[in-house]
Amino acid sequence: MTTADPQKTTAVAEKDPAGGPAPEDTGPLVELRGAGKSYGNIRALHGVDLAVHPGRVTCVLGDNGAGKSTLIKIISGLHQHTEGEVLVDGTPVRFNTPREALAKGIATVYQDLATVPLMPVWRNFFLGSEMTKGPWPVRRLDIARMKRTADEELRNMGIVLDDLEQPLGTLSGGQRQSVAIARAVYFGARVLILDEPTAALGVKQSGVVLKYIAAARERGLGVIFITHNPHHAYLVGDHFSVLRLGTLELSAARSEVSLEQLTNHMAGGAELDALKHELERAGGVDVEALPGAPDAGEPAGTPSEGTA
Template sequence: MTNNESGTHGAVLQDTAPAKDGPIVELRGAGKSYGNIRALHGVSLQVHPGKVTCVLGDNGAGKSTLIKIISGLHQHTEGDFLVDGTPVRFSTPREALDKGIATVYQDLATVPLMPVWRNFFLGSEKTKGPWPVRRLDIDTMKKTADQELRNMGIVLDDLEQPIGTLSGGQRQCVAIARAVYFGARVLILDEPTAALGVKQSGVVLKYIAAARDRGLGVIFITHNPHHAYMVGDHFSVLRLGTLELSADRSEVSLEELTNHMAGGAELAALKHELAQVRGVDTEELPEEEDLTAPVATPSEGTT
């Protein structure tokens, strides 16, 4: 992206600025098949700057496949994938990074025994001095890491401490700040709160909102509708590889989102059969018509 003297900060933003108010990333009827197995089908999604798009779904719903397509690990086999309105087909994650699409996975791609500042620049270290005696520019990397973390509201007393000594929420936040510094315009977060307690989940959600406020488009992958509803601007629920729900925050309540996430539509359809089972109280189950939420088409657009 750039040489080691200057780092990659800002390099992507100069060449790939999106049209005003237009989506940075857009999927139109996208899908992915592995031989005879169709993992994803007909998914339409838009990611706008300064918005959090929450993608929810149970295990096997297609969330991982969706991440792999957008992040450049796999190519879609149907539909269209656009970045800044231009169709793309990434061959590697590096190509996605060059377009400003960064993914923070659950394992965070950190080295636990290395200090925080070293993990911040892992794989993109700054150097100084003439070749062939170039060396790490440790002072610059420490100062830069401290400043960028503070810009995200993260204050650490000691950047020399191993990143493995930080809490799970703090490590997630360091990974988010790192992605922002290296030019991310779209940030994909893969289940960032899955293994965290209530307090640490709150810390991560705070920095997701901070990334949104800095103008990034955020894709928040989660199993938890309560976490999604706290920070989300748009919600997409996947079920068995298809898009079951696509709605803005103003169009869906937390209860409706939870019902969709929990398979409420299927339970509603089976309500009359469940009523025949002894010991099952179906009075509290929703009616099928109560779960009809808007599903946006590519022509309608999503936010």
């Protein structure tokens, strides 16, 4: 494993070269207490409580317009919260820029990945933070060291590429997401925010991304997994938060909620149940064949469909 490099723009957290178990949880890395955001008279987010612990995956689910993007922007430093508190390592913070959040170890991997498809994999790995050598003012890129470091870091995450010279755009969607995750880990991320990483991927490539989310958790990172898909969330998640119209509808640990209950909350079970009664009164619809809300007495924590 490589050591911290002075070329990096942020401090690199200590890493376990063996990729061993997550460190002992001494408290949340990032915590939101009653956090909210208003844009003039529009309240996009209100009263959200969220805790991100090391070595755990916190899944944030919700439909379009639920407030997921606003939540990402607050934690990543793009927007400031207008109510409540945001704490990092137990200390209240108010980020003015994403760079301030990155300096605290909070990295965000967006859907577009902020990469250049026509550039080689190793160039994308160091994009904006290139290693250089030689005296100023004639310093030049240290290509050999960047290639060597990129290969080592990708392998440490379990990503083996035959040719780092190939354009990033020739990789599959899952591989590109994995490279972005490995890059964030290398440059010191302690909290990794993943914005819908499986949204545009097929089943197999989604599995690749979920594998590396689990790998990031095993390295002790706190992961915030933003997704529309409760099945993907339940495969790797340790805690689930469901947003609805800017408020927190559900906050539960894995042992407290089943996949069926999570799916029901995600789909708006109360509204679907009300619609079922409306259709029943309208007639002409076999409402008995429609799915309803789960029974209130259903035990939580049914076995998962798989493990990370």
